[in-house]
Amino acid sequence: SQQGEEDPQALSIQEGENATMNCSYKTSINNLQWYRQNSGRGLVHLILIRSNEREKHSGRLRVTLDTSKKSSSLLITASRAADTASYFCATDVLGAGNNRKLIWGLGTSLAVNP
Amino acid sequence: EPEVTQTPSHQVTQMGQEVILRCVPISNHLYFYWYRQILGQKVEFLVSFYNNEISEKSEIFDDQFSVERPDGSNFTLKIRSTKLEDSAMYFCASIRGNSYNEQFFGPGTRLTVL
Numbered sequence: 001s002q003q004g005e006e007d008p009q010a011l012s013i014q015e016g017e018n019a020t021m022n023c024s025y026k027t028s029i030n031n032l033q034w035y036r037q038n039s040g041r042g043l044v045h046l047i048l049i050r051s052n053e054r055e056k057h058s059g060r061l062r063v064t065l066d067t068s069k070k071s072s073s074l075l076i077t078a079s080r081a082a083d084t085a086s087y088f089c090a091t092d093v094l095g096a097g098n099n100r101k102l103i104w105g106l107g108t109s110l111a112v113n114p
Numbered sequence: 115e116p117e118v119t120q121t122p123s124h125q126v127t128q129m130g131q132e133v134i135l136r137c138v139p140i141s142n143h144l145y146f147y148w149y150r151q152i153l154g155q156k157v158e159f160l161v162s163f164y165n166n167e168i169s170e171k172s173e174i175f176d177d178q179f180s181v182e183r184p185d186g187s188n189f190t191l192k193i194r195s196t197k198l199e200d201s202a203m204y205f206c207a208s209i210r211g212n213s214y215n216e217q218f219f220g221p222g223t224r225l226t227v228l
Binding site for chain 1: 156157158170205218
């Protein structure tokens with residue numbers, strides 16, 4: 001499996017329900033970030049969780065990180081139709097020359113039905 | 115709030131032509147990146163750049179690609195002889211320093227090679 005694999009690949013829910021997306025990775029990370037992308041548009045940074053953190057909240061978003069299992073989850077509570085988008089996790093890792101880079105997952109396509 | 119800018123937003127070119135994608139990173143940032151996203155696929159790391167030289171490049175970043183920071187503000191990605199498979203969204207990103215966490219992304223340039 002690849003660094004930063006999300007599941008499910010696609011998720012369809014009703015407005016008001018919670019959406020949970022998972023991400024797994026393989027190497028050591030500095031931090032893990034979640035991004036949102038509306039169809040073919042730019043990347044919107046949602047939340048960053050450092051490797052020494054276990055949980056973080058931002059508005060309706062809750063992110064958890066389990067470094068022992070090399071996995072993270074993104075929970076969106078009380079979803080809205082406007083949350084319809086693709087969600088990517090990206091792991092911040094040390095690359096060559098000790099410089100950092102982001103390794104991205106395949107993404108989860110979320111559809112929130114009104 | 116400072117932001118990363120990219121021009122053009124959309125570039126259409128003929129196969130075999132050279133293209134230059136331009137980015138203006140945030141002014142006090144020191145590390146610069148290009149990422150690529152083929153339509154419907156994940157974001158892929160292309161290259162990182164620090165202190166006027168490439169820190170790391172991926173397998174995608176072959177001899178047809180080059181990067182430059184010509185004047186201390188712009189950061190450019192040149193594709194010498196474009197191929198159909200170079201059609202993608204290209205994102206520029208910058209980060210203030212290696213000890214900072216968040217990379218700031220530009221809105222992207224959609225490159226279409228005909």
